[in-house]
Amino acid sequence: MRTDLPSGTVTLLLTDIQGSTRLLQRLGAEGYAAALGVHRDLLRGEFANHNGIEVDTQGDAFFVAFPTALDGVQAAIACQRALANHPWSTDAAIKVRMGLHTGEPTRTDEGYVGIAVNTAARIASAGHGGQILLSAATAALVRDALEADGVTQRDLGVHRLKDLEGTHQILQPVVPGLSADFPAPRSLLTHPNNLPTPTTEFVGRGRQVAAVRDLMLTQGVRLVTVTGPGGAGKSRLTLRVATELLHRFNDGVFFVPLATVTDAKRVVVAIADTLDIREEQGSSVVASLSTALQDKEMLLLMDNFEQVQSAARDLGELLKSCPRLKVLVSSREALRVAGAKEFSIPPLELPAPGRLPALDRVLQFEAVRLFIERARNARPDFEVTKDNVADVVAIIRRVDALPLAIELAAARIRTMTPERLLNSLSRRLKVLTGGSADLLDHQHTLRDLIAWSYDLLNDEEKELWQRMAIFCGGCSADAAQRVCDIDGTLDVELDAESLVTKSLLTVEFDGTGADKVISGHDEGARFGMLETLREFALEQLEASDDAPELRKRHWEWCVSLAQMAEPHFRGAEGIYWIDRLEREQENFRVAMVRCVDDPERGADAALKLAAALWFFWYERGI
Known part of the structure; x- marks a missing residue:
């Protein structure tokens, strides 16, 4: 029996690196080993500082025991701070999920056994990188002590955990200076939902x-x-x-x-x-x-x-x-x-005009944090320093601290310094201030920002972006290639990737859209546009000579997809094709509306599409 381990009521902490396989592929074996070693040193130092005893270590995961719940939670907080503050090299930042539970496990020669161990492990696996999750037992023991240090607890609800009976309340400590906004815990769903999973971190608010x-x-x-x-x-x-x-x-x-x-x-x-x-x-x-x-x-x-x-x-x-x-x-x-x-909804927080406060204070403002987060999506090594902080704040103020405008501007950090970005942005918005008088100031700013972003695209990117607005509700790369490549010169995947980095397209890989592989079908990435951006792109498309041809090609693609699916509805792949058409309902709807509004094609074209979709509509009760 391991006598070095605490007995009786013990708090167990389990950790795991988020996305370790992707990190290994990105860094290579040597780079990953170096990053893993830094991670281990940082965590072991904090475990020792808080009376933690290492029970086991496997790969990138730790299992640690603490004599008190407060020791365990404070150790987890210290670990997350150490990881967040470490100067990781580009692409090497490690994010760790952590879970804690307090119970009475049985000591053995190798460590602990018992339901308490399983509970701690399942709570940890429900978390996300950078997040700490607590069982109700642990949370109750540390609530008062943590509140004295300014740490509150967020109730994440009651969840079912894999292989565990009953339901379990999960809480998250909200620590000043650390990320607090994460998706819902990755538990077995107890409440049905279809909420989309954001592809970027929620900042502030x-x-x-x-x-x-x-x-x-x-x-x-x-x-x-x-x-x-x-x-x-x-x-x-x-x-x-x-x-x-x-x-x-x-x-x-x-x-x-x-x-x-x-x-x-x-x-x-x-x-x-x-x-x-x-x-x-x-x-x-x-x-x-x-x-x-x-x-x-x-x-x-x-x-x-x-x-x-x-x-x-x-x-x-x-x-x-x-x-x-x-x-x-x-x-x-x-x-x-x-x-x-x-x-x-109020504007994002920004320093008051005039002399800026100290740099560390500026970095706490929501608008600045959002700019940094989105800029790092474009350039991972971007930092706000005493030399560029005034330009960054001026950029944000110039776009009225609107989140979407901040994202569009920050995406340009890939190729511009903040100073150059500010100068470019200021010139463009000054030229564009003569827009429609019935628009509010915020609307002027956003529309002008979109126009500025559009003007910075190369000809191929402009052409693809405005053509992709013909789709309604998104599309796969293959669909975009078939519909938008009128003259055989567009490389949709290459240019779409560039548009994603510029925040002008969204991309989904969530298993419910494009990243789904069923019966050998792989649709790849699914691209979409925020509606505010799509409105502008559609205006550009309708003003071009390509609009009639794009409407025709979009309708042809809809008919082709529906006809391709029709023979499979009653077969083994029926579920796949029903789901596939479900994702394109808005494309089908808008294609039919365009047919009816088009005097050259008219109702006959709409009926042809309807004929191919009748069984799908019947199955869906539409």
């Missing part, structure tokens, strides 16, 4: 997230509208709030995308499609939804509601019929329904 979350949980509040100008970060804020509320709604939290819905009557149809609720014969869609949801404790997240404001009446009827249903909306204007509240 802690007070606003808490305020909207509390508003959503207030008795009598049924609907909350988060309002603000385009590019203000409404979508990311509401998604973050919805993620934190997963455990509060037993029947699920569901995202209803409205970016491509322009007819207010289609909003309830979009809700029904998302929830897979079919319209009952002889009933309206609202009535069918009311029947299906009348006893459900559910949250609906709806984005871009400003273009379908008149649908607020249908939402009001739905809320009246479903007393446990709540709705979180992002829009440029508030919804007027009973039980609704508005939360106006």
Whole structure:
């Protein structure tokens, strides 16, 4: 029996490096071994400083025991600080997930056995790189001591953990100076949801997230509208709030995308499609939804509601019929329904005009943190220093501290210094200030930023970007190549990768979209555009000579895909093809609308597409 290990009530800490395989592939064996050695030295030093005893080490994972819960949690915090503050070389930064549980494991010759060990391991595996997760037992023992040090605890809800019976409450210490915003724990889902996984880190907005979350949980509040100008970060804020509320709604939290819905009557149809609720014969869609949801404790997240404001009446009827249903909306204007509240999103925090505070203070402002985070996506070694901090703050102030505008500007750090970026940006925005007089100042700024970003593209990138706006709801690289490459000169994958680095395209690899491989089918990356950007790109496309040809090629691609899928619906690959067409519903819809509006092709073209889709629509109850 190992007598060096603490006995009785023990706090167990397990750690694991996030993405270790990708890190090995990126650094090579020697580089990875060096980074792993630094990681081990940093963690072992903090374990020793907090009375930790190393139980086991396997590869990139530690198993450590502490005599008290406070020792264990303080050690984990110290480890995360050491990792965050270490001057890692480019591409070598290591992020570690950590989990702690307090129990009474049995000592053996090799270490510990017992359910406490399994619980600590599963809690650790539920975390994300840079995150510390605590069991309820550990959290209760350290709450008061941590609060005295300014460390609060965030309740992440009740979760089922692999191979463990029952449910387990998981909490996260929120430590000043360390990242606090992470996706939901990677547990076995206890609450159904379809929330998208962001591809970039959520930065700042802690007070606003808490305020909207509390508003959503207030008795009598049924609907909350988060309002603000385009590019203000409404979508990311509401998604973050919805993620934190997963455990509060037993029947699920569901995202209803409205970016491509322009007819207010289609909003309830979009809700029904998302929830897979079919319209009952002889009933309206609202009535069918009311029947299906009348006893459900559910949250609906709806984005871009400003273009379908008149649908607020249908939402009001739905809320009246479903007393446990709540709705979180992002829009440029508030919804007027009973039980609704508005939360106006403020600008990101930025130092006041005039003399800047000390550098370490400037680096704590939300807008600066966002700029740094996004700039490092473009250039991993980027740093804000005393020599460039004034230019960075001036850039952010020049774009009104709008998150989307900050992201577009920061993406240019790949090829520009902050000084050069500021000069280029200032010249362009000065030239563009004569826009439409009915636009608000924030809207002027964002539109001008998009135009500036567009002007900096090379001809091939401009051509591809505006042509990809023909798609609605995204597309695969193969689809973009087939539709956009009119003259056989475009290299979609190469130029699309460049557009992603410039924050003008989004890319998904989440297993529900493009990165899915079923029955040998691999669609690769799926590209999309934020709606604000797509509006601008579409304007450029419609002003070009390519628009008619692109509309025709997009329709041909839709018909070809539907016809390709049709023979497989009843076979072994039926599920794959149903899911495949599901992802392209918005492309099919917009293609049919364009057909009807086109006097040359008209209804016949729309009917041809409908004929290929009839079985899919039948299966989906559309």
